[in-house]
Amino acid sequence: MDASILTIHPASPEPIYRQIVDQLRRLIAAGQLAVGERLPSVRDVAGFHAINPMTVSRAYGLAESEGLLERQRGKGMVVASGPTGSQSARERMQLLEPHLKETARQAQELELPADTVLRRLKHLLGN
Amino acid sequence: MDASILTIHPASPEPIYRQIVDQLRRLIAAGQLAVGERLPSVRDVAGFHAINPMTVSRAYGLAESEGLLERQRGKGMVVASGPTGSQSARERMQLLEPHLKETARQAQELELPADTVLRRLKHLLGN
């Protein structure tokens, strides 16, 4: 598995380990990471993105305790077969809900017309 | 000015002082806080939200160095008359742009249909 599946911004105020966990949660929920699929090793990810291996390990550990990943000793991490794999659109939507709530809050503080916001987001989604 | 204009979540991982500054930036850009209007005193805000006055002072100080607020010695902080007051919809939109970009990224990782996301956001905006 290629280390490039993960997008990381080391300079972001968002902690690196949380960027990784959040991303894994979404990619696994959508099935972009299939059940049983092997993840890139901590050293691969760390080398590719020029970050510390322990930071990746911490993210993997959290993802495991959350039931997203399973550890295969000596081999690596694989996507867990638990209650997680490839969820329905409804379940995936709930992962986006908090972020959307915050979007709405900021839009209202900015007094932006709903049309304007929706049109812009539609454009961004059309990639 | 009432201390309740500011919404603060002390338990959020987002630092309190940044919650305040970000919020001020939006409220001022929209004109919900009019140019020249007085802000609630640091002690009022701190008392109302049960946080430390110096945390509020720090936020006000940052907002001032950003040109959002002006300090009137002995009186308090007022909304600056600078290049900031009540911006156009286009300018306000740019304050939301980074957040919308992130929304689009997460939606794509979740493989959510654009329609679903847009419909949900439209509902959240219709308050």
Add this chain to the structure above:
DNA sequence: CCAAGTGTATTGTTGTATTGATACACATGG
């Protein structure tokens, strides 16, 4: 004038978060 209200500088403390360097235990494959 002076009490009461502004913001702020200062110093110290506490708790936590984040990252880093190193060494270790384990499993695999030739």
Add this chain to the structure above:
DNA sequence: CCATGTGTATCAATACAACAATACACTTGG
């Protein structure tokens, strides 16, 4: 068997955020 590849436990070093308790300079209203 052993080099190589896993993940990770451990300890350390910072940095950050918030709080606490003062003291200070300033303005206003009675």
